[in-house]
Amino acid sequence: MDFTFTEDQLLFCESVKEFLQGEVTAESIRASWDTDTGRNSELWTQMVELGLTGMLVPEAYGGLGMNELDFILLAQECGRYALPEPLVETVLVATPLLASLADTDARCASLLEKIVSGEVMIAVGHAANNLVSDAHVADYLLLPKGDQVHLVPKDQVELIAEKSVDPSRRLFTVKWEGNDETCLASGAEGVALLAATLNRGALGAAAQMVGLAEQMVAMSVQYTTDRLQFGKPIGVNQALKHHMANCAVKTEFAKAPLYRAAYTVVQNPAHADFAVSHAKVVAGEAALLAAKNSIQSFGAMGYTWECDLHIWMKRSWALDKFWGHAGFHKNRLHQWLLNPNAKIGAEMTFGEQA
């Protein structure tokens, strides 16, 4: 038993963090809102060159052959810097889904290679979301239809641009037909793939929310140190200290469940539902509380468009509901826990072993 990340995992995360810190700022995010796509293709190219898009692509298809656990800390950093580009969904959702099919489907294999090289981008739809994010910059869409998974070229779909409260998010209603040719999987296989896709999406959202929560708290700590009222920094008031401390407690207790979820998705994907749902629920709670307590600490300043806080708040509001809202995930937990045969108890924390 060793519940730590490896030196390599931590170093990789640190280097990507530095990269994001340099490239993704509140100013660059605001600038992206006014562009057509809201996406920065140069930044994407840089991420491709760093090998990020291919992290979970098997080595056979030119990727780094890593796994969800190797990426989870990076997903957290993507949240911390409120990265608008769909890196988390590409790595955690699109490439594993294609990789599951690549051995039998040449199209998937070829797409994986092109994701690694940055030639194509893929958007993924799921019944849990209604809407598809980043469909406008995708070349292909992976879309569900009942128990089927389809791979549809962008020119065969109609996109209706929806508007999110988070100006960084680009969401689309997708109209499409699909046919035998676009169908990659169906029946039990399709169902399993869609279930795994939901878990990976939820895992990515949870990781980003932990990063978002930590960043909002960091911003609030800074603000409450700088802002003076009654001749003192407002942060001296216990009321505000407790607001922030409550966030820290929530976030801390979202992390271990998050890492357990990532581990389970890698090691025992068929039994990852409860672990993922646990992580998604608590990470969502942490991010929503951080948003609420942060705007409260900023006072009226936090209610403005000019204050950067809303970039993080709005992303939190959105991700909490994406890839399964809290009600959906709590329901899965209820079902798992209340099952008479549930394997619960202290010795079952990491599943049935020995």
Added chain:
Amino acid sequence: MDLNYTPEQNAFRKEVREWLAANIPAEPLQSFDTAEGFEQHREWEKTLAKGNWGMVTWPKEYGGRGCNLIEWLIFEEEYYRAKAPLRVNQNGIFLLGPTLMEYGTPEQKERFISKMASGEEMWAQGWSEPGAGSDMAAIRSKAIRDGDEYVINGQKVWSTRAVFADWVFCIFRTDADSERHKGLSFVFVPLDAPGVTVRPIPQLDGLPGFAEIFFDDVRVPVSNRLGGEGEGWNIAMATAGFERGLMLRSPARFQETAKRLVSLYREHANDIMDLSIENAVVKSYMDAEAYALSTYQTASRLMKGGKIGSESSVNKIFWSELDQLMHETAMSILASRAELLPSSPNAGDVGEWLDGFMFAQSGPIYAGTNEIQRNIIAERLLGMPRK
């Protein structure tokens, strides 16, 4: 105790209901944080005024109906039930109005209350400054006497609807050497006066719902001062009492939201929900009712000559946190569509909840933050030690 409306009260309700049904604009108005929407809402205020429905509690000579507080509550219930437009002049009618009645000279009442009641003049509130938020006694903007005029210099911030309003009521330092709560006065400034610059500030939804106001040698007559020179703080506290206490947020507003929340939940009850959401819906409804019950109780007490004191802080915490809970719950029910703006093609009626959710974020901040209200409750109401 008698928890029945009188026949007169029931008749009054009927009258309100019928008038509203006949007069409410058929099309919903645009947001009053846009120039066009503001004017639409101003027109609506004029319509209300023509029917003498602008401020039912005011005396008849000021365009009111001399209603008591129970009748006011009934009016509000009907108003929200009918989904009538939000009150664009709330700073004027709910805050300044009652203050003017109490502290205004006959000339001031004549001049300002009637134009407020007729919907001709819209008011903004100018108290906060960059350095004076929770600590309002840190106000630095000055109004220095020069003969029959004040010369105003300084800056106000977060002034709601000041972008489109006609007047602002401010607190300025009229004694340049004074400190803290002393030497402050309550002064009215026309927003088109020479030397006034209004800079719109976009809010979370991107619309300029409030503004920064700069005063550069702005001159107003001394008769624009409400109450005595140096009495600004005490008068402001009375206004703030109206703001947190009864007037600004009548229970019907929240009860109407709670009712909409119940229908929203019913519509989505077949989606995958968990009990915590259903519990939150029930709690929302009960809390909205509790707020109504408590308000009826306060209103009854006030009608018998009682006064409202620190319990206005208790009210403010309750309604602002209730509003947050209701909108958070609605967002949970709307799930992955909750983030859609009203203008999004497939948003349907989702966007209204999102707008309400964003506004609910500001409830625990404006009208005195909830942290400050909790301090007041602990220290003044409960007598806990201050230091």
